[in-house]
Amino acid sequence: MEEPPSGCPPPSVAIGAHRPRTSPRAIAAPGLSLLPAVLALVWSPAPAPAQNTLDRIRTTGLLSYGCDLEGGGPYAYLDPDRPGRLVGFEVELMDALAARLGAEARLSQGQWDQLLNVLDTGKIDVVVNGYELTPSRARTYLASRPYYIFQLQVMVRKGSPIRSWEDLKQPRPGGGRWRVGVLGGSSAEQFARENQDGSIDVRAYTGATDPMMQVLSGQLDATLQDLPASRFYGPQFPGLESVGPPEGRGYYVMYARTEDSALVEALDRDIGELIADGTLERIYRKYDVWTEAQDELADLDPDLLAAEVAELSREALRGGPLIWKYRNHLLVAAGTTILLSVASMPLAILAGLFIAIGRLYGPAIVRLPLAAYVELIRGTPLMLQLFVLFYLANLPPYVAGIAGLAINYSAYEAEIYRAGLQAIPAGQMEAALALGMPRWLALRRVVVPQAVRIVIPPVTNDFIALFKDSSVCSVITIVELSKQYQILANSTGGVLEFALACAVLYLVMSLPLSWLSRWSERRLRGGVGDSQASKRGEPE
Template identity: 45%
Template sequence: MPSGGANPTCRRAPKPCHGIARGILLFLVAGCSFHARAGAQTTPLRWGGDAEGGAPYQFQDPRDPGRIIGFEVEIADAVARILGRPAEFVQNQWDGLVPGLERGNYDMIISGLEITPDRAEVIAFSRPYYITFEQVAVRKGNESIRSLEDCTGKTVGTLKGSLAQRILEARPGIDVRSYDGQVNAYEDLMNGRLDAVLMDHIIALYNVAPQPGLKMVGRPEGRLEYGIGIRKEDTRLLAEVNRALGEMISSGELRSILERWGIWTELCGDYFLDHSPGNQRPVAFEDYLAARQASRSVWDRIRQYASYLPLLGKGAVVTLELSALAMVLAVCLGLLLALTRLHAPAALRLLCGAYIELIRGTPLLIQLFLIFYGLPHAGIRLSPMLAAILGLALNYSAYEAENYRAGIQSIPRTQMEAALALGMTRIQALRYVIVPQAVRLVIPPMTNDFIALLKDSSLVSVITMVELTKSYSQLASIHYDYLGIGLLAAAMYFLIGLPFVRLARQAERYFSPEHRAFLVGGKQRQAGE
């Protein structure tokens, strides 16, 4: 038990958890006020998409990674211009686009979204802005597959939830492998893990053309239409978007955009009633190929990697910010849970125990989905940043509670008895005697938990957060460089976590019994002199 002549009851010790909570509250209120002022000045047309989806939809410019380009970016800008509103892109993981629209994260979806009966039951669709078909791609030199009919007994990759997947699953004898993104499927095809890939023609075009080892085979399969997804209740916006698309079709602007990207098809001509000869060079497609196929020296690669640093650094800042705030909340809540579980009435102890087991027994990803997409159905809407912090904090608070419980229980009971004998209340004994000693014991596991939380923060990309891992994934998907960019991202994670490991070791040494004995001995020598 710490010694000293001063009576703890006569001192007012600071309450760090209260100060931290006030600071976080002020931060959130300031952010809300800023967004409220910004919203009062302009009403941007917010559209959701996934920049990781790859070319030519919306993707990072190979020459300027901080810039999002693509034919759908140009369509969104044109629609917003006709409606007299500035366009604002909102990044969201592709399979979360429809839930994000329903919870109000953005006004519409433009991300290669196929118009299907299942989706039409949930959201409304504009008139189609693009019509295409499915296309088979294989490795060059593979003469055994000349069409989709030859894929029986083969392993074929496709996009999850797409028309191509439904076509493949309707054919018996095909081993279907579904992917979340287009790039990984064509990478696996190049590496021999797949025999063929069936995806939308424009996806095949932009993934096969830059790869000399791939080719497209067979006739067009199926027909699919891309539409702009809008909430069913937003009938006014739906009418305005349809009007804007109609103007773009009649003026030829939409065809000009599609021709620039080299994706105009006969199906588009049939739907738009436009069979006139094309007069627009596919300059955007040619520029993309030039950027992908350009040979680079060692110094060119170094400069290119250097150009990725601002984008990766921005993601690293987001990762560090949400991880630090989440850990602070997790520690405060974990300590409260531990004390409640040890010293509260039976009902509260049972409730805390159930909470801890429930949180530890369910995946963090499910918890994030429930907080971000589930709570709005109960009238609770949280910003992506706040939802990410809350989700990580609630998850890790259960583990911190167990750390603190073990630390508190490791303190001899005689410490509490001695404190009570000195006239302290139980709360004062916990505050001044037990908890400070327990903190010293839980520093090592708490540090390990923070490093784990840093890595688990990569999961928040599912709720529209663009952190370090998402930034890496977006860059790698457009440059097909998972190794070099991955090493950069790994180095950033290491550099983020290293200072905290060092600080934890210093704190552990500072609070160690040997160091405290050294300090006490030094003070006694000074008093004797």
């Protein structure tokens, strides 16, 4: 038995003894004694206001900024000479700004197109990663003064007939459309989609170097990159060249939460000082990202810039009208999701069935490789399998997507069918063989049909899961429903509206599968429902 905690008096009543009756006055006394404490809580003054972000940064000496190292140089990347040390023009810029605030800058890694969502959680103070000043972002967040004026550069394989962006507006020799890769969610993607007449197939990637590799492999005709990225990675891809004059124009800014106006004002002031004393130019020239356009940073009219941001921040469509405006984009993306799922799941089921039969009834020379296949596929992520098919095998996006989903799910379907086949009593196969059936015919006519009925529920669950797992195909440039949501949410700011619309579409796609599953089970039972079956032990 546990001893009473230290400092507490031992119980005064022994086990089994009669407990003395407590008077009503004794009961009321504790309640009256708590009254002053309750009143103190009710009438206590309001707590002091929470410390704002700028004060917290100065107090803790830490400025946290969101950045994606996957995007790499020249923004932020690991020093190849000193692994573990971060370098890049934005890294040095944030170090200089943090020093002026009396703090130390700390990079917080995050996926590029999700950094603003991380900012909303309060886990970082600002987002600094080549984020452009756009209307949707300016409506939701506070933007700093520009710290870089960027342009876009077309990159092609050496010897390509494409010599400028204007050439991409012309019909492609041999038919079809020009294939151009961009960083998903960037101004390059927006420019590529808006500045054409249907002659370009724009493919969005999660990193800047991915489309460059695809241009070299021949999967793409060109890539449109921010000028800093094209200058930094150009020497690493000697088979590529930059063609034509830089296209477009925009501002890199830092984003903060709307309540952090004091922090943004301090950053604006310090950026201006870095421009005035030449520190910014020195950093940019170090990383070869200084251009003639940067001379305009010092001459930007604050009032004119504030008016431009206010214009960008003007309220746009919201709610139902916003969803209705982009309904075709959502429906086409939902159709892509259906195509990927409907094309890959039958292949996965068929492959899974043959793998299960081979593991249970095949010779050892067949069983061992099939078992290794199942473990390999189940033990590696779907994204990695898609990368192998798309980048190494160099398959077209939709072929790689359908094949990747089918291969991945075939391993899981094989285990489901193996369990279903093992659930059939061994006497079924023995009776069929005794009747003179060959083994393959006994499997096809006797064992497999019974196993199929058993596995319908788990296979249906996998089919529903496949609809959602098809979103991983966005990493190989396929714009399915989840990717279209990210594109529309980033470009319009309608995060909640499009999230609800996509949820409804996913539900509409998955519900018929549940109904089909129940209908199939009833059919395989001979049309007899559970409610029609007689109860065990009742006379019929």
